[in-house]
Amino acid sequence: MKRLEDGQISRRERQVMDILFRLGKATAEEVMKELPDPPSYSAVRALLVTLEGKELVKHSKDSRRYVYEPTVPEKKAKRTALKQLIATFFEGSPEKLVASLLDPQDQKLSGEEIDRIRKLIDGKE
Template sequence: MNRLEKGQLSRRERQIMDIIYRLGKASAKEVQDNLPDPPSYSAVRALLATLESKGMVTHGKESRRYIYQAAINEKKARKSAIQNLLATFFEGKPQNLVAALLNEDDDSLSKDEIAEIRKLVEDKNQPAN
């Protein structure tokens, strides 16, 4: 079983993973300092332990501190999250996700952003040299 399939991440766990990816490695205190509306230090340690049990982070010791780093690369984690999003909300179909993004009733995408999406799709369809 893929490590990412062992359990989905909570909002807080995703925030912690974002911090670890951004910093490269971090102590529990550094994670706590970078969290919005941070929980207690012991709660951060518990969340890091949960992430470790899910195979998302590993730790080593530097002096007296545990230092955490990602166990899988960010690209693989992102791909797994997108696959989960597709399976959960869009029948596993990327076109359903894109259709939701391009919904005319939702003005969250500008014309420039839509043009950029079109270009990405067109570039993807071009034969490789």
């Protein structure tokens, strides 16, 4: 799992991981059908092999097909992706991320959304 924590995952690899999290298990063909603007079948297989090399997925054999599934919990993958986002765009500062989300020029939060955020901050949710 070291590679996931190092942030060594491309946009396309994240898309594949999202599909595997949603489906639970999938063949390369099933992943290809779910991808936006899908690459060739061999490119999808190569992505899955790369993810397996990064220890993010594993495969089992079902007759002549390989069936892939994630090896990391979805929550951990999301947390790692968020850390990478914060490091890349917000100088590693969660406060800067929150400040950008709360920027009134970007969006208006409803009172309900603000209450939920307050509860999360206070650890009540």
